[in-house]
Amino acid sequence: MERLNRSTFRDVIEPPGTGIAHLGLGAFHRAHEAVFTEDAIRKAGGDWGIAAVAPRSRAVLDPLLEQDRLYSVLTLDGEQVTPRVLGVHTQALHAASAPAAVERLLADPAVRIVTLTVTEKAYRADSGIMRLLLAGLRARAATQAPIALVSCDNLPSNGQRLRELITPELDDVSFIGFPSTMVDRIVPASTDATYATAREVLGLEDRACVAAEPFNAWVLEDDFPGGRPAWDQAGAVITDDVAPWEGLKLRALLGVHSALAYLGALAGARTVDQALALPGMRSAMERFIATDIAPTLTPPDGVTVEQYGRSALERFANAGLRHRTLQIAMDGSQKLPQRLLGTIADRRAAGSVPVYATLVLAAWMKFVRGAADDGTPLPLDDPMADRLRATPSLLELDAVFPPGFADDAELRAQLSAWSADLDRHGVVGTLQALR
Ligand SMILES: NC(=O)c1ccc[n+]([C@@H]2O[C@H](COP(=O)([O-])OP(=O)(O)OC[C@H]3O[C@@H](n4cnc5c(N)ncnc54)[C@H](O)[C@@H]3O)[C@@H](O)[C@H]2O)c1
Numbered sequence: 001m002e003r004l005n006r007s008t009f010r011d012v013i014e015p016p017g018t019g020i021a022h023l024g025l026g027a028f029h030r031a032h033e034a035v036f037t038e039d040a041i042r043k044a045g046g047d048w049g050i051a052a053v054a055p056r057s058r059a060v061l062d063p064l065l066e067q068d069r070l071y072s073v074l075t076l077d078g079e080q081v082t083p084r085v086l087g088v089h090t091q092a093l094h095a096a097s098a099p100a101a102v103e104r105l106l107a108d109p110a111v112r113i114v115t116l117t118v119t120e121k122a123y124r125a126d127s128g129i130m131r132l133l134l135a136g137l138r139a140r141a142a143t144q145a146p147i148a149l150v151s152c153d154n155l156p157s158n159g160q161r162l163r164e165l166i167t168p169e170l171d172d173v174s175f176i177g178f179p180s181t182m183v184d185r186i187v188p189a190s191t192d193a194t195y196a197t198a199r200e201v202l203g204l205e206d207r208a209c210v211a212a213e214p215f216n217a218w219v220l221e222d223d224f225p226g227g228r229p230a231w232d233q234a235g236a237v238i239t240d241d242v243a244p245w246e247g248l249k250l251r252a253l254l255g256v257h258s259a260l261a262y263l264g265a266l267a268g269a270r271t272v273d274q275a276l277a278l279p280g281m282r283s284a285m286e287r288f289i290a291t292d293i294a295p296t297l298t299p300p301d302g303v304t305v306e307q308y309g310r311s312a313l314e315r316f317a318n319a320g321l322r323h324r325t326l327q328i329a330m331d332g333s334q335k336l337p338q339r340l341l342g343t344i345a346d347r348r349a350a351g352s353v354p355v356y357a358t359l360v361l362a363a364w365m366k367f368v369r370g371a372a373d374d375g376t377p378l379p380l381d382d383p384m385a386d387r388l389r390a391t392p393s394l395l396e397l398d399a400v401f402p403p404g405f406a407d408d409a410e411l412r413a414q415l416s417a418w419s420a421d422l423d424r425h426g427v428v429g430t431l432q433a434l435r
Pocket residue numbers: 023024025026027028029054055056057117118119120121122127128129152153154155183184185186187188189
């Protein structure tokens with residue numbers, strides 16, 4: 001079968017120039033920012049082509065280069081597949097082997113935006129990608145060409161987080177904007193089944209394709225000193241304050257996603273939709289949202305947490321996505337603080353013990369121990385894996401847990417009760433007893 005490229009597929013955009021450097025050439029960027037940006041260029045023009053930077057692995061970079069940087073996004077709605085070929089990438093670079101080229105890109109005044117999807121664990125001044133970003137910004141200081149650094153990672157106040165990371169390392173940040181953003185589209189890692197679907201629907205071999213759900217959302221603060229694509233004309237929401245959206249997403253969507261990942265993985269569910277279909281799971285998740293999460297959030301005007309949570313559950317039920325529970329379960333030590341532990345801390349401060357949230361925490365603790373309910377080994381893919389496995393009382397890890405958790409007798413009692421239930425009855429037995 002022929003390969004997807006600019007000769008085999010001609011009806012595709014070719015941006016007139018590069019205005020964005022993107023760090024983190026993973027699945028998410030290809031189905032989210034790239035789609036918004038291509039739509040914005042189609043609607044309003046602009047030299048906003050994207051130079052994508054793969055920090056370490058060449059697994060996406062090489063196929064993309066072989067395909068003239070074209071790839072498809074396969075939108076999956078149950079059994080229905082809608083393909084779309086994107087051509088918004090003007091360059092693709094490898095940071096690990098060509099750091100000087102990336103540094104030049106970041107210093108280039110024509111590039112006015114740097115976006116990032118580098119996962120939670122890369123947000124440290126000493127991570128390789130941050131050091132490279134800092135080197136590029138130091139080189140850029142010579143021209144002071146205005147630029148926005150836009151985190152598209154699932155972190156609270158992600159713009160502020162970047163600002164706090166970057167500011168102490170540079171003499172001058174006056175030419176840099178740090179808008180916070182809320183990004184939302186479920187984009188599972190591609191598998192052989194994804195490549196097979198692409199072959200079927202495109203009639204071409206596409207080794208850089210990604211599959212995604214129909215839903216796609218982006219809320220951004222407007223802090224772009226060098227301008228930005230007309231993302232608003234492509235459906236993005238530009239706001240003064242992203243915090244209410246962020247809180248909702250982190251706790252009512254991602255908190256529930258992680259809950260399904262840990263409870264599901266323990267029960268032997270391979271995918272999120274399978275986890276949600278376990279007996280008792282949906283009603284437990286509805287109660288987790290209504291009883292534990294909702295009281296901790298002030299949602300944006302016109303939205304209720306329960307409504308938002310119900311729509312999140314509908315999205316998780318999309319069987320076409322086959323999003324693996326073990327993928328979402330990765331890096332729990334980096335994800336749970338913003339997805340779950342904030343909810344627990346807020347409920348404890350209000351004098352309540354959040355029963356469903358502590359069940360999820362007990363499930364993560366059992367997951368860390370490495371065996372499913374039927375004894376099947378579970379992998380612990382986490383930058384703190386060694387410390388997690390070596391620590392007898394996880395609540396004492398202050399790199400993960402907020403202060404006060406370790407000494408909270410009521411919280412400990414609820415957690416022990418759930419741990420005993422999970423050990424004795426497994427996830428399904430525990431959930432069924434809740435009904
Ligand atoms: N996939 C989704 O559904 C989704 C949705 C919303 C937000 N996000 C955000 O995007 C991030 C990436 O998701 P993805 O699906 O693209 O994952 P992915 O595994 O496909 O890609 C991860 C990217 O991050 C880079 N990376 C990983 N660890 C790094 C490190 N220590 N230093 C520098 N770079 C590193 C990888 O090289 C890769 O380019 C997530 O962590 C999340 O914050 C993902």
